[in-house]
Amino acid sequence: MSRSPFPPARRPVTPPGVVRHATAGPAGRAGTASRAVTRTISDDPLGGTVRRTVLPSGLRVLTEAIPTVRSVSFGIWVAVGSRDETGPQAGAAHFLEHLLFKGTHKRTALEISSEIEAVGGETNAFTTKEYTCYYARVLDADLPLAIDVMCDAVADSLLEPADVETERGVILEEIAMHDDEPGDEVHDLFARAVYGGHPLGRLISGTEETVTPMTRRQIQGFYRRRYTAPQIVVAAAGNLDHAAVVRLVRRALHGTPLDTAPAEPGTPRPNTPAVRTKPATVLVEPKETEQAHVILGCPGIDRVDDRRFALGVLNNVLGGGMSSRLFQEIRERRGLAYSVYSYASQYADSGLFAVYAGCAPGKVDEVLQLTRAELARVAADGLTEAEVARGKGMSKGSFVLGLEDTGSRMSRLAKGELLYGDLTPVDELLARVDAVTVADVNTLAAELLSRPMSLAVVGPFGERDFVG
Template identity: 45%
Template sequence: MSAPILLPLNTTHLDEEVAGAARLQRTVLPSGVRLITEDVPGAASVSIGCYVPLGSRDERDREYGSSHFLEHLLFKGTPSRDARTIALEFERVGGDFNAATSREQTVYHARVRAEDLGMAIDVLSDMLTGSLLDKDEFELERGVILEEIAMSADDPDDVLWERFYGNFFGNHELARPIAGTPESIESATRDEVWDFYRRNYRPDTLVVAIAGRVDHDASLQRLEQGLRAGGWDLDLTASPVARRSAEPSGELTRHRAIESIERPLEQTNLILATPGLISGDDRRHGFGLLHHILGGGMSSRLFHEVRERRGLVYSVFSFAASHADAGVTGVNAACLPDKVAEAVRVIRDELDRVAQEGVTESELADAKTSAAGGGALALESMHSRMNRLARAELALGEFLDLDASVTRLGEVTREQVQEVAGMLQGEMTIETIGPVTDEARAELEALA
């Protein structure tokens, strides 16, 4: 299939054949629960993810860190399973399970043999609906999360990116630390997190994505049974919660800012960034090709010019992070302290060059074949397929299989790539961690 499959929230069922003879099915229950599956011929395993469109940006005052707190607590027991039983259910069949919190969603996921999918649905449903948030476990997990925050504070890369997001997004809700702060975790109460859990984990927010050898109808029946057993009322009629607004945030503006975090390190790690694209922007395919050409690998312009030709850095890459209503794009590099200013100057020159001169036909053709090849390789992973389903359902409102993705990439022109490259010019935010001399800082002020 070379056309996108639209996923309107008011469509109760879809059934489509997609690339590779796979089968995409999607059901929206009257309660608002959404199940989207991709049955992959020949797959021996299956990946399942239960997604709640709730992250650090959605937390109110006194709730900071609650999404991540719940990510930990939902593994700690329900009326029918204690923490060890939950772990044993997956480990006795050789499966793995975990969870993750981001700024815009929380996911509880597992990977098992296809014949163990029913068990995975049962356990994840039980966790989502019936977690106890036991008071003693709450206090134990508070300590674990404080240890996790402390561990991140010892990692220069984690510190750099957390501080960068805070400074770049300023007063925007995306600036909040995902795990909260030591202060917000210390002050959190079990009742406050319980209220957050019960207010936000409900049928109309839940998206379940399954990829691999999966029977959609059987999985839907098992999912309904599991959610009802946990106490969710699936007989109530509710529309799925609306997707996040795709209107670009008016709070985020391009600005010049420089911050240096002092740490006694051997290298200085740095980020240069400007506002980027929102998740659903139609230009995202051209933007992805630009980043492949600019800083996506060992053949990229930045790697060749900054590392291979001049020897200024050990690592350098460009990046783009997109959220529903805001995005950020830029370059990350690590170098010796006495090379910071020169490295930034060469990087800025390369950004200006691609914006002013564009890319060559050969570069664009290579980027397209690389993206198509990378997309095909990613589909060998059922976990990647699962995440692709969830992103389509939660963020984009459309599903692109490999054929449709290659078609979209093939339509991108040099002019379109040059247009988005212009976003990398102008005033920039620069964040560094590690030694920066006064002289280098003065040069950075001029280059930002």
């Protein structure tokens, strides 16, 4: 999920001073979309040169050239997540993520993994509620291999019936393992408390009831309907040449189901209409655990809301670190919990703001009382100027330090394109944090923290323990 307070802001698609040039598309294709179009997005002093090419099929390729490293992170990002499933399909996106590494017309599952591992590289994938990512990290000299292997796996997977059954068993084990992790389970319970039956409230993995009867035909249909070129962004960061990456991607996709007729690239998921959330409620998952896990929170703001920078500052001060108010009050002063923090999650058309705590079951009432009191205090009185300055410093520092490796830079390129439709320079993002005022933070706090709060609890309790 996307929790950073620094998503790129919307900017014009063609900002002043942008350099554009066109490269020839495949022979025989005509019309305005028949040529690949490349532009330089930025020459950031805090990073490398970022370029973007739109292929005739609508697939987008973004790279950041960083000549001072000897590695490259390469990712294929698809604008499809668990929220795009119907109820009976719940878990299909995650199921598919597993299956795409199981074999293609060119490679077996073993060859997919062994070819990358043979050069010391690594591959992996993950599914979120709004997108799926497949990625590899290799030495710069091995980038052509990584591109060929990853494009082959994502574009041309066989989804053999035997592999579907094998991975079904793996996924059911993964679901069972998740159920044994109450610290993870409580987050899913909280999402259900806020979103109810909406896809944002469902488990990304699906459930035993939806995964068990899911057929290969259903997964194949989901694959071919959803994994289309306009919905895919290829991103790479490291010691690379943009034109070479584009050529390698086009060669790897030639003749696959992603080598399609000219089309316009996809656009970011719209933020309207806003997702309807449930009235504040209490959900308890009774479980004989040694520690109780609680989340108290409410609907937040979506990821294109201009107040997201103020929210990042508020979150830092309230529960974003060891110096935060909640950590100091609940853990340091009173020793009531080992882990306590706040967090914000943003989606295209909705968001969450919440506080998590893990504590002994007998201390839950006191922890919740202190949490509610602190939220009410900040809503009424706001933060001080010194706290806001500290929160802004934390935001800027964590963002810049998070860009110290090629993987995070690759992710930033893809998320900017896929989720926002553009990439904002680092300096501009830092300036937007600097522009946050005490009034901005306190106005948001007064509104957000006064909202009715939902409560999710996993531990040795019943619903009646939290009524009244």
